Amino acid sequence: MAGRILGHGRAAPICGDGPPGLALHQFQRTPGRAKPPAPPRDRGAALRPWLPGRPALTTAAPLLHRFANPGRFLRATARLMPWLWGLSLAVLLPAAGWALLASPADWQQGETVRIMYVHVPMAWLAMSGYAGLAIASLLALVWKHPLADLAARELSPVGAVATALCLATGSLWGRPMWGTWWAWDARMTSVLVLFFLWVGHAAITRAFEDEERGARVGAILALVGVVNLPIVKFSVDWWNTLHQPASVARIEGPSMHISMLGPLLACAIGFSLLFGTLVLARVRAAVMERRVQALELARAREADRAPAPEAVPA
């Protein structure tokens, strides 16, 4: 019950001050127990046999809650990780070669146009990653998905780096082409706000002694920040800016020659794979970190309970 109160009714607290037996049970599940015989109807409960009294969360998102089990998540992703790293590099390296060596220069920007192959994927990742952060925050706030908090927490530093790279490459590109490192136009200012949202989320989720509370404040911040996404996207259409309007996502078709669009999309896929792999690796590390904490906590309690040999009078 204590775990339930502290966990705010979550289905399976990743780390909580619940009874040590419950936490240990949860983190030490053997693979043999992963598939208990269960009727298909009561699937949610069957996936969480350590919480016999809990109602199944089958109404909202049964598929997502399959991976609410940290052990199942770690096992499922362990086999995936080498493939994801390999695939990221297998796409990114040829894409980089295509973009930097085998694609043409722009007729007026010259070779400087190659900054685009980093700048644009980073901008797309900054925004789509933020959309992912908002979805994770919604899952955490409404459905109390136990991995959603962790995913949001581990996503924001990576998103902040992508946004920083987008701003830095944009600045390096702006200086030779526009004649300035920075301008306070609507696009650049809204992307700077996006960067502050990423950094703010990363900081605020780690600012509380109680991780649970930090995650909740962070989730609310992330959802409030969603209002900035359409502003970033449409800033170049709603107001006149120094930044150019969209070149690729246009109703009339891309205003970019196919010989540049190809490597750009390849780079975007490569960077997206790398982004996702990095985030997944971070979430896995965070789950394992909490397992270690839970085990250490349990061991410390065990040691407290057992009478120390020195304390026994001879």
Add this chain to the structure above:
Amino acid sequence: MSGAVAAPKRGGMGLAASRRRRRLWVLLLCGLGLGAAAALALTAFRDNLVFFRSPSDIVAMPAPDGRAFRLGGLVEAGSVVRDGAEARFRVTDGAHTIAVSYRGVLPDLFREGQGVVALGKLGPDGHFTASEVLARHDESYMPPEVKDALERSGHWNPEQGAPPPASGWNTMQPRTGG
């Protein structure tokens, strides 16, 4: 939250589901309110959020005397005169044109037909004296061969402004050297 503990096990599912639904509604309503507030704020500050004003904007609503602002538009074809360190050109948006003079280094992308944003003051004679000129790149990206092919075939003169619709050239395969 004490309700969660006091609730009997049997009614747990309905309660949890209704709490989820309530949280979702609260978040949706908050989001709606926030979105509306943001939309109203952005509409209210519409005039301050633009980076530059076009010649037509300035003709319609002249800036107060002596106040610096940004003028944006295309450099009119055939209007650039370089006189030592000073450059004179006209900025147009098709409907109106303003003469600009600027003393300093122009960005690499500066040319006739290119978008520019000039920061400066409009004199009483309607002449704009710029203290900073930025080039504005449009959204089209093409290799030199495609640009040459468009120019040769008479589909585009870069000095006149933006290229023709992208669907006409974004998959074009020009014959090299032809």
